[in-house]
Amino acid sequence: MEKVIIFDTTLRDGEQSPGVALTAIDKMEIAHQLERLGVDIIEAGFPKTSPGDFEAVQAIAREIKGSQIAGLAHANADAVDACWDAVKVGTQPRIHVFLSSSDIHIMHQLAKDKETVLEMARTMVARAAGYCSDVEFSPMDATRSDRSFVYWMLEECIAAGATTVNIPDTVGYAIPEEFAAFIKDIYANVKNIHKARVSVHCHNDLGLAVANSLAAVSVGARQIETCINGIGERAGNAALEEVVMAIKTRGDFMNVETNINTQELYRTSRMVANLTGMSLQSNKAIVGANAFRHQSGIHQDGVLKMRETYEIMDAKDIGWPSGGAEIVLGKVSGRHGFKARLEELGYELTEEELSRAFMAFKELADKKAEIDDRDLEAIVADKLRTQTEIYHLDFVQVSCGDHATPTATVRLIGPDGAIHADAALGTGPVDAVYRAINRIVDIPNELTEFHVKSVTEGIDAQGEVTIRVEGGGRSYLGRGADTDVIVASAKAYMNALNRMLAIDRRQDAEVRANP
Ligand code: KIV
Ligand code: ZN
Numbered sequence: 001m002e003k004v005i006i007f008d009t010t011l012r013d014g015e016q017s018p019g020v021a022l023t024a025i026d027k028m029e030i031a032h033q034l035e036r037l038g039v040d041i042i043e044a045g046f047p048k049t050s051p052g053d054f055e056a057v058q059a060i061a062r063e064i065k066g067s068q069i070a071g072l073a074h075a076n077a078d079a080v081d082a083c084w085d086a087v088k089v090g091t092q093p094r095i096h097v098f099l100s101s102s103d104i105h106i107m108h109q110l111a112k113d114k115e116t117v118l119e120m121a122r123t124m125v126a127r128a129a130g131y132c133s134d135v136e137f138s139p140m141d142a143t144r145s146d147r148s149f150v151y152w153m154l155e156e157c158i159a160a161g162a163t164t165v166n167i168p169d170t171v172g173y174a175i176p177e178e179f180a181a182f183i184k185d186i187y188a189n190v191k192n193i194h195k196a197r198v199s200v201h202c203h204n205d206l207g208l209a210v211a212n213s214l215a216a217v218s219v220g221a222r223q224i225e226t227c228i229n230g231i232g233e234r235a236g237n238a239a240l241e242e243v244v245m246a247i248k249t250r251g252d253f254m255n256v257e258t259n260i261n262t263q264e265l266y267r268t269s270r271m272v273a274n275l276t277g278m279s280l281q282s283n284k285a286i287v288g289a290n291a292f293r294h295q296s297g298i299h300q301d302g303v304l305k306m307r308e309t310y311e312i313m314d315a316k317d318i319g320w321p322s323g324g325a326e327i328v329l330g331k332v333s334g335r336h337g338f339k340a341r342l343e344e345l346g347y348e349l350t351e352e353e354l355s356r357a358f359m360a361f362k363e364l365a366d367k368k369a370e371i372d373d374r375d376l377e378a379i380v381a382d383k384l385r386t387q388t389e390i391y392h393l394d395f396v397q398v399s400c401g402d403h404a405t406p407t408a409t410v411r412l413i414g415p416d417g418a419i420h421a422d423a424a425l426g427t428g429p430v431d432a433v434y435r436a437i438n439r440i441v442d443i444p445n446e447l448t449e450f451h452v453k454s455v456t457e458g459i460d461a462q463g464e465v466t467i468r469v470e471g472g473g474r475s476y477l478g479r480g481a482d483t484d485v486i487v488a489s490a491k492a493y494m495n496a497l498n499r500m501l502a503i504d505r506r507q508d509a510e511v512r513a514n515p
Contacts, residue, residue, distance in 0.1 A: 001257045004247060005223040006240065007199065008034055009043040010272060011060075012072055013237050014227040017278060019449070019468055021475050023499060025388065026275040027056045028063065033271050034228075035066040037264040039240075041094060043225075046072040047086035048079035052503075054086050061090035070094035070136065075124040084131040094136060095128040096166075097121070101139030101150050114149060122156045129161025137162040138201065143169040143182065151189040158190070164197045164223060165190075169212055172205025172235060176215035184219045199223030202238045204230060209238035214246055217256060228272040229280060229287070241265045241286040241318070249313055266319035267346035274381050277466050277477040279453075286313075289374075292324035321345045321373060328372050331365040338376075345373060347380050357383045367483050368460040378455045378462055378481040382491065385479065389494070390415050390501045391441050396490045400429040408432035410490065412440050430489045437490070441497050445471035452485055465492040469500070476500050 011027055014020070022030070027044070034042050042064065045057040061069040069090040073083035075097055087093035099121045100106055106117055121137065128135045137157040139150050154165045167186065169179065183200070187193055200216040200223070202209040213224045230239030244260045251257060269287040273280050282289040292315045294300045302309035315324030321344040329341060335358050342349065342357070349357060360379045365371055386392060395411035409423040410433060422439040426432030434447065449468040454461040463485035467478045476499045480491025 001251065001255055002222065004217055004221075004256045004258050005040045005197070005199075006038075006244065006258050006260055007041040007043060007070070007223050007225045008039040008227065008240055009201075009225050009237065010034070010227045010231065010240075011056075012043040012045050013201075013225075013232040014272070014276070015045070016233045017231045017236065017276065018234075019475055019477075020231070020276045020278065021477065022275060023502060024052065024056045024059065028059060030228075030272060030275060031060045031064050031067075033264070033268050035064050036261070037268050038259045038261040039067050040259055041068040041070050041223075043070045043072060043096065045086075048073060048082040054082060057083075057086040058089060061087045061093060065091055068092040068094055068134070070096050072096045072098065073124075073128070075099035075120045077124070077127060080124050080127050080131075084128070088131070092134060093132050094134040094164075095132050096136040096138065097124050097128055097162075098138040098140050098168075099124070100141050101145040101153055102141035103146060104144065105141050118153055118156060121153055122160045125157045125160040125162050133163070135162050136164040136166055136199065138166040138168050140168055141170040142167045143174045143179065144171065147182070147185065148189075151186065154186065154190045154196075155192055158192045158196045162196055164199050165193075166199035166201050166223070166225065167216070167221075168201040169203055169209075170201075172203035172209060174202070174208065174212050175206075176208060176211045179212045180215040180219045183216045183221055187220055197222050199225060201225035203233065204235040204237065207235070209236070210242045210246065213238045213243055214254070217247075217254065222256075229269055229278065229284070231272070231276060231278055239285070241269060245286050245313060245318065248317070262317050263319040266321070270346075270377065274377075274479075277468075277479065279466075286318060291315075292320060319346070326372060328370045329361075329365075329376070330370055333361075333365070333371075341373075342376060342380065345376060345380075349380070353383060353387075364462070364483065368458075368462070372456060374455050375462060378464055381479065382481050385491075385495050388502070389498045390505075391420075391494060391498060393490055393494045394419070395421075396433055396487055398429040398432060398486055400432070406432040408436045410436040410440070412437070412494075414440075429486050433486060433490045434493055437493055437497070441501070443471060443497060443500055445469040445476075445497070445500065448475065450489075452488070455481060463488045465489045467492045467496055469493075469496045471500055472503075474500075474503065476503075 044060040045053040047054040047057045057071045071083040071087045073079040083095050139153050198221045200221050202212040226240035227237040230236040299310045392413040394413050398408045400406040406426045406429045411421040420440045424435035426435050451466045455464050462481045464481040465488040476496045478492040478496025480488045482488040
């Protein structure tokens with residue numbers, strides 16, 4: 001069967017999801033996981049946009065050897081040069097140049113004429129090809145463009161050295177039959193198209209990103225651009241796990257295959273959800289909590305007799321722990337069983353990390369009778385989050401009630417190991433805690449989002465708090481879990497502040513290095 005190349009842009013288009021800001025460490029962790037997943041090409045970022053993005057792309061290109069690393073560049077010389085400088089340390093670097101092709105973008109955004117745009121595309125692809133043998137070109141907003149202009153642009157860019165031409169449905173406007181016809185017409189009208197691979201990049205504004213990508217493959221496209229969990233600008237991009245499992249499950253119809261190790265899908269999805277803070281809806285295909293749950297009696301009966309009666313995929317092929325079966329631990333579970341379940345969930349912890357996670361598990365088991373995978377994931381995420389902290393939450397206590405002024409006392413352990421304690425009043429207990437923390441960690445910020453959700457069902461469930469704070473022109477995610485939602489709120493705030501402090505320190509170091 002012919003291969004379809006999977007080009008993953010979670011670290012670039014995915015990071016453009018509103019409110020998502022990944023740290024360099026998060027990006028590297030995701031890049032390693034994408035490599036394990038078998039992604040052919042990782043678009044690691046947009047090097048010209050900031051020194052942080054440049055460094056992250058360069059570090060990923062230096063470290064990841066099992067996937068090709070690409071960087072995105074506007075069609076201008078500085079952006080192409082910065083992109084090359086970032087990716088050139090990789091084993092098979094790719095430069096991805098893009099420029100708008102639609103009249104609406106050309107007139108209202110670029111304010112140029114078509115000949116100038118064509119010349120910019122041609123010369124910048126040629127510049128990229130002078131550096132690197134693997135160059136991708138994307139005519140942005142292709143699906144709303146004059147088709148003959150797109151054909152002309154593609155032909156010129158292939159002649160200038162583009163080895164992949166990517167057709168973006170930038171605003172998610174296409175309908176599958178129409179998009180397939182467009183791709184077919186590209187094959188028919190672009191004379192040198194046989195010299196390039198045709199790729200597609202579909203956005204999900206109408207919920208059709210995966211359908212459009214598959215329709216394009218059915219008429220010859222051989223690269224699909226995806227994001228894990230379908231994240232990305234606005235309604236997101238085609239979800240990698242959905243595209244890949246559709247191709248695997250319906251290989252009989254599609255007659256193509258991918259290089260993806262599907263057993264890593266579950267783990268990758270959870271990692272991206274945790275690090276971006278973009279939780280999955282429970283009915284999300286392939287990786288949502290309900291994807292392999294059967295509620296009605298007739299379905300349960302069928303599945304017990306023969307799994308295939310109501311399941312078209314095997315949860316084990318996606319890497320669901322225990323093939324999707326629910327396993328519950330409790331007070332009497334030992335370290336060995338705890339470790340084994342974590343390994344099934346895809347966590348490989350050091351002995352020290354395991355000991356800290358096991359202590360947290362035992363504390364939770366004293367408060368909660370049944371501990372399932374969702375609790376274990378919350379415990380591990382909480383412990384891993386606190387590993388790189390600058391300030392650690394040592395203690396929090398609040399006093400509140402309908403006739404009391406909420407008061408909080410907090411104790412933090414600072415970077416030098418020094419203990420800092422302070423107290424504050426607030427309009428509510430969370431406000432009081434945050435004010436007390438602010439008195440110690442003096443970093444200006446504004447809380448812009450605050451969500452609490454229950455990790456599992458039941459009155460004894462852990463609460464998981466996700467917040468966003470803004471400071472220095474960036475947005476930072478913070479998460480924390482605990483059976484006490486005030487403690488969870490304090491942990492989430494510390495998590496966000498620690499991320500802010502880490503980035504602040506890196507920026508200081510950058511300024512010192514390049515005064
Ligand atoms: O959606 C889009 O058009 C893009 C391009 C940069 C490929 O993300
Ligand atoms: Zn996009």
